[in-house]
Each structure stands twice: as C-alpha cells, then as structure tokens.
Amino acid sequence: MTHDESGHIVLLVTAGDSEEAHKIANALLSQKKAACVNIVPQVNSLFWWQGKLDSAQENLLIIKTKASLLDQAIKTVKEIHSYEVPEIIALPIIGGNRDYLKWIDSELK
Secondary structure (H helix, E strand, C coil), X not given: CCCCCCCEEEEEEEECCHHHXXXXXXXXXXXXXXCEEEEEEEEEEEEEECCXXXXXEEEEEEEEEEHHHHHHHHHHHHHHCCCCCCXXXXXXXXXXXHHHHHHHHHXXX
C-alpha cells in the first residue's frame, strides 16, 4: 500500500475487550508510534465473518499518528491483537488545528 509518508493519519482499530484495547494503546504510546489514543467502549459491531452475519461488543481505538509510522503501528497491533484478522484502517488527516498537528509531530519518533 502506498501512502504519503509526511502526513498525519488516524487509525481505527477495534478490540474485543477493554483490557486488549488498553494493551494496544499502551504499546503504541510507549513505543512512540502514536501521540494519542482514544478508547471508545461498548461499540456494537455488525459484520460478515466466514460467510455469516455476526456481531460483537467491541472497544474502538482512535489512534493519532503519522503515515510514516503506519507499517510499524500495524505490526505492533497485530502482535498484541487476539483477532485472526484485526480491523486496522488508516484515514488521512486532511486538516485541523495546526497546533495539535504540530504536537503530534513533537510526540512521535
């Protein structure tokens, strides 16, 4: 996958429970692969899995980082995550509070 290495991104990751969500968040933050992680509890997820409609109560992680750290962040999430195929989706940040975006830069390796 190609991406603009210089930009800021938001990663969306769902986790099976609060403990797993916090483990992922703490790893990304301690390794300086994320500047900020929000954990939204009790997200009702509906999805197709192995040919059947399924559902789960999950925690949603909203992770602020840089595109240049995407591959490393994905690797960290996959090492910790219990799911066979974890949701890890990167969205570009196309604008925002410049001071906040500069803060993201200052907090990351």
